[in-house]
Amino acid sequence: MGSHASRDFPNKSPYPLPFHHLIESLRTLPGIGIKTATRLAFHLLKAPEEEALQLSREISGLREALVLCPQCQNIMDRDSRLSCCTICADPARDPGTVMVVEDIQTLYSIERTGEFRGRYHVLLGRLSPLEGIGPEALRVRELLDRTGTGEIHEMILATSPTVEGESTALYLARLFKPLGVKVSRIAFGIPVGLELEFVDDITLIRSVEARRPM
Structure with missing residues (x-):
């Protein structure tokens, strides 16, 4: 399996290659180990197709949808009508x-x-x-x-x-x-x-x- 092989699978992954790659990708998230990553992968596999697709769309569009507030560098909605984030815009x-x-x-x-x-x-x-x-x-x-x-x-x-x-x-x-x-x-x-x-x-x-x- 080349560079995608993991030391947690010393011989070869027991899972099909696409599923193994998903587990390895989930493991890059902070605090996610092999067991949690595997559990999440199975959840996505069993979830309704639209739920999984919605999650995929949210992740892929996240960086495009957000910008940094020009005042404080917090994240804010790119399409917001405000010129800054909601915290900076709060008059209170x-x-x-x-x-x-x-x-x-x-x-x-x-x-x-x-x-x-x-x-x-x-x-x-x-x-x-x-x-x-x-x-x-x-x-x-x-x-x-x-x-x-x-x-x-x-x-x-x-x-x-x-x-x-x-x-x-x-x-x-x-x-x-x-x-x-x-x-x-x-x-x-x-x-x-x-x-x-x-x-x-x-x-x-x-x-x-x-x-x-x-």
């Missing part, structure tokens, strides 16, 4: 408070909480010198342009608590503080029920820094 949200995130997925994770009523800016990545990702590869210029309008007065850095995420937050803080913008960093706490001995160093440090009186 505070345009002066902007939360900076690494990716669009994080934006929606925060949005699901319903607690943040400002706006966002998506970097579409994080600094990683080892991978050759510098500031020019991120949407920092767009953030500078937004800051230049004088509308932003507070910037909340919500990058990941990793070495790369911390480096990104530090870089942005040094860049925007001299511009008169209040810059803050989200706190990282310790999950309830987790023994401290199993908590990583960065989370422990952040938890101590974010301590509060009792």
Whole structure:
């Protein structure tokens, strides 16, 4: 089976080649292992033809149907009558408070909480010198342009608590503080029920820094 062969099928796949290829394609999705991919493939095989075709159309047309918001880099409907995404267009949200995130997925994770009523800016990545990702590869210029309008007065850095995420937050803080913008960093706490001995160093440090009186 050439390059499509998998080490999970040491001799040959027990399935017909098209079905095997579908399983291998599903396995490229995050968090999908061989068992889940196989189960999904059988589901698609047993599903009504129109359901499977509809899913195929949605996947194939996804990139064409979406564009990035020119203000915050969130995804938005290409055919939308709005000039920006629905979050940026919402007059009830505070345009002066902007939360900076690494990716669009994080934006929606925060949005699901319903607690943040400002706006966002998506970097579409994080600094990683080892991978050759510098500031020019991120949407920092767009953030500078937004800051230049004088509308932003507070910037909340919500990058990941990793070495790369911390480096990104530090870089942005040094860049925007001299511009008169209040810059803050989200706190990282310790999950309830987790023994401290199993908590990583960065989370422990952040938890101590974010301590509060009792």
